[in-house]
């Protein structure tokens with residue numbers, strides 16, 4: 554891929570959005586809704602969060618409204634790309650009985666339109682790659698996920714303002730976009746430096762007919778990246794964590810976390826890599842139609858571990874241990890890397906401020 558970087562002046566951002574529309578994409582972008590940044594439909598750049606900054610600390614997410622012009626000066630919202638592809642709740646198939654008693658099975662078939670998402674972060678692209686590996690196993694692809702995934706065009710933005718809760722540097726996933734994008738943007742004061750990651754992204758970039766980014770602009774990109782990296786203070790321990798967690802199922806710190814954890818499941822809901830779900834059928838009143846519903850589940854739900862009618866993990870300590878050990882150790886065996894991309898959402902959105910980085914460091918440092 555041609556890595557030539559181009560410059561899009563701030564006042565020309567709508568040209569990019571217009572180009573996406575001309576290529577028949579619906580556009581989603583970051584919009585302030587209900588006190589948080591969410592990916593929602595946008596019509597032009599005036600829908601984007603100009604001057605909005607973000608303060609995230611354990612158990613708190615607070616938007617700040619400034620007079621600035623920057624549109625992407627925040628780290629992330631409560632949801633990544635996950636709900637766009639793996640719906641929180643959806644019908645996946647149904648069975649209908651006709652008057653003769655014959656049953657007709659059919660797969661739920663949602664119409665999906667080409668969709669461009671603008672403003673995606675490096676941690677969320679890393680999480681998407683993991684979700685792809687789970688839902689798109691060759692020969693066993695999830696058809697609902699695949700259809701939506703094939704329709705997506707991803708326009709990423711390098712993170713310039715990581716929050717206190719972010720640690721993507723520690724997991725090797727950010728703050729700059731590494732891969733998985735069609736088009737990448739770095740926001741500077743007066744505009745955006747753009748580079749393509751795929752042929753589809755290159756086509757859009759070529760259509761904009763932009764000037765090459767100047768040396769000064771590329772230096773500003775590099776400085777901004779260094780500053781964003783330096784802002785991050787939280788760390789996950791590296792290498793040996795997989796072995797240490799598996800060796801310490803009886804560590805007293807699991808109980809220490811359980812005394813604070815309410816088992817609400819908020820951490821698994823906001824985590825962009827968690828992919829557990831449950832299924833059940835819903836039947837109408839005359840029992841002529843039954844729908845198979847899939848919805849997000851969580852290690853923190855007691856019956857998530859039901860076996861022969863009883864939960865295998867009945868207490869909160871064992872449920873938290875399952876979540877953390879699977880995320881940081883089990884995923885190494887399944888996917889060759891940990892299941893944490895350092896987005897920090899589970900820290901901000903935990904109502905009691907349980908911090909995955911602090912808890913893991915305690916489990917690894919202490920001998921128990």
Ligand code: SF4
Pocket residue numbers: 820823824825826880892893894895896897898899900909
């Ligand atoms: S475990 Fe927490 S920090 Fe890691 S990817 Fe999930 S939500 Fe983000």
Ligand code: SF4
Pocket residue numbers: 813814815816817818819820821853902903904905906907
């Ligand atoms: S760690 Fe926090 S967010 Fe997760 S289940 Fe416990 S209280 Fe809820």
